[in-house]
Amino acid sequence: MKGIIENLTEELTRLPGIGRRTAQRLAYFILSMPEKDARAIAGAIIDVKEKARFCRECFNITDDELCTICRDESRERESLCVVEEPSNIAVVERTNFFRGRYHVLLGSLSPIDGITPERLKLKELKERIENSGVQEVIIATNPNTRGEMTARYIKELLAPCGVKVTRIAYGLPMGGDIEYADEVTLGKALEGRRELL
């Protein structure tokens, strides 16, 4: 005999970072919400599962042919930011720094795991560059071995295209303390030093 609150609690604990206590608190909160709002959450969950597909252009998640960014005519076509996962787009968007478009690789190279270039959206990236006015490709893959390897691969892949290929900077995280920086990051920060103007 399992009650409806216990059932919702259990279902919510499937989510990452949601322990039993949090799940229960959420369940009672949902119980107290206006029915309309609770239905909106449930509906949004179903929508994501039913309608999600990849953007034909950039491989972001969308429920249409093109994602909201690719449909947005105000986004610049001159610069293209390459990321590993659709979720990375929102991280870059939050900076409010980038006004160009994206290309999602849907992973990063890892030959040992069988993730070879053909498994990623690299062919599609090259085709996009060839048939467009992109002048700079900013590679924002992860700052780790796989992301680095993928960045190097893209650099060579796009060499014949005559497009500028850049990599996001390594350095000390803002607000951090140099005392606590690891030596690799600090080395990269020194290497990437810029003249103060």
Added chain:
Amino acid sequence: MKGIIENLTEELTRLPGIGRRTAQRLAYFILSMPEKDARAIAGAIIDVKEKARFCRECFNITDDELCTICRDESRERESLCVVEEPSNIAVVERTNFFRGRYHVLLGSLSPIDGITPERLKLKELKERIENSGVQEVIIATNPNTRGEMTARYIKELLAPCGVKVTRIAYGLPMGGDIEYADEVTLGKALEGRRELL
């Protein structure tokens, strides 16, 4: 133009303690879940809103006439634990200490906010005690002014019934450090001291 992931992210931020980043992480996780599991979460949310009602006996949340605890014949009828809210039941249950039954007041006394005894399930509590074999009523209302006032009220309300009325103990939280205890709690801990046997 709002994408399905952005929509789910926004809906999830309605929940307490779920900020934008967490909501987005959850949205992408839901996207990656088996459809069956995602539907189970959505269904559990709808169920809670559609089927929730109060247990006829104890005022816990249930989808039936009686809640799972009131239906459970193995629960002792001799002791009754009085709590303020349905969610408090799970907190007591987690201790695995109490094998009796519950009574939910659906609030605590607060005359200044217009929460008088008639607004709480106090009449129902008295009727339950009169028509049952309950020998001890354990008052587990909150350790604050309102909970305390409510406990005193129940003590007097049940005086004619000849039932034993107890209050959960105040004291230092387990695993805490006496150095950090506030003086009120520490005073209560001294007052409630027990002989070591």
